[in-house]
Amino acid sequence: MxxxxxxxxxxxxxxxxxxxxxxxxxxxxxxxxxxxxxxxxxxxxxxxxxxxxxxxxxxxxxxxxxxxxxxxxxxxxxxxxxxxxxxxxxxxxxxxxxxxxxxxxxxxxADKQILNHLIQLDEAYFGGKQGKALFLAKEVGTRKLAYQLVPKDWITREVASWFLEENIAPYAKLNTDGAAIYKEINKWWPVYHTRDIHKKWEFEKTSEIEGMFGVMRTFIRRMYHHVTVDKLSEIVCEFCYRFSHPExxxxxxxxxxxxxxxxxxx
Ligand SMILES: [Zn+2]
Incomplete structure (x- = not known):
């Protein structure tokens, strides 16, 4: 120190x-x-x-x-x-x-990365009732992330496929959980897609990305104590930048x- x-x-x-x-x-x-x-x-x-x-x-x-x-x-x-x-x-x-x-x-x-090879994608909710939903994708085994905050009721297949189009290279391998929005997502954007079914206790395919959500929540709470919804987007940006560019x-x-x-x- x-x-x-x-x-x-x-x-x-x-x-x-x-x-x-x-x-x-x-x-x-x-x-x-x-x-x-x-x-x-x-x-x-x-x-x-x-x-x-x-x-x-x-x-x-x-x-x-x-x-x-x-x-x-x-x-x-x-x-x-x-x-x-x-x-x-x-x-x-x-x-x-x-x-x-x-x-x-x-x-x-500015830091825009297109993810390739093997990718995990998941969504999480931040900021309570008036909060937002966050799509977060990670290239497995690397520090490359892509994210998008959207209003909560935008967790739809259309928005998910738009997120893929913006951030995921065509013909990459994509792992998600069993959420309905990802069903047949490969018809919307060309990826080799595998889903985990959480009910069957399959968590392995999205474990890295779920870990990231945990680390992000801890970061926000420690560093800023509390973040209002209007600041959420830039704090997520800061978090992702820190993760991707530790140097x-x-x-x-x-x-x-x-x-x-x-x-x-x-
Ligand atoms: Zn001059």
Whole structure:
């Protein structure tokens, strides 16, 4: 566990950020020339006269935290420190931590994977009465996932087959439980389909995916305590991303290398 005094210094963090955002040489975010001058913490372009700072053309512009606070907070998020504990560690309010966790989540890179070979698919319900249904598929023996949240009454064969079309390669092997919506699903999307009949105590064919639902519920409860239905979709996205890309969560640097860049100028 990081202690505050083990966090890189402000100067070191600034160096990391500079490297991640600009590479070897500072250039003007607007006209891309490297003819810039630096004064205090600001840069000025000699060609188009744009003034900029290290972060001003990234999603971290207007950051009110010190770089060390920011680094510690990001570290807490990467290693799944619950909001409340992170607030104690960083001396920031619960609300501030929650807002930053949301930002980190929303700047995860896009991640759409088509599943192949052998796939397990199942659905589960989240968020109580007004909640949603989640289709979740996993390529067996890998970290590849595909998911879709839908209103509860959309658990139909049409939606299931649309999910397959979007996420599953044709002619893959598909295992599901015995739910009626999957009956003859191969007539809707070409897969080699096998069903488990739970009543007969056959759970083997969907065991990996059922395990995933358990891990996901624990993650949500631990990390966020409670999630409202409108946030469900992005939390599921965060969970799946964490599962599929564990390398992103080794350190704040890995996360920033994949999510921090200059936003194209307006
Ligand atoms: Zn310029």
């Amino acid at each position: 990081y202690q505050l005094n083990q966090i890189p210094s402000e100067a070191q963090i600034k160096k990391y950020l500079r490297r991640i955002i600009f590479g070897k040489n500072i250039y003007c975010p607007r006209c891309k020339t490297s003819h810039t001058v630096v004064y205090e913490n600001r840069y000025r372009c000699l060609k188009c006269r744009t003034k900029f700072s290290l972060l001003s053309y990234t999603w971290l512009n207007n950051m009110k935290l010190s770089l060390q606070q920011f680094w510690l907070l990001l570290y807490c998020w990467t290693i799944q420190i619950p909001v409340r504990q992170a607030s104690t560690l960083t001396s920031l309010s619960d609300i501030t931590v929650y807002e930053w966790y949301t930002k980190f989540r929303r700047h995860l890179p 992103m969560y080794g350190s704040p640097r890995h996360y920033l290398e994949n999510s921090l860049y200059i936003v194209p100028t307006r």
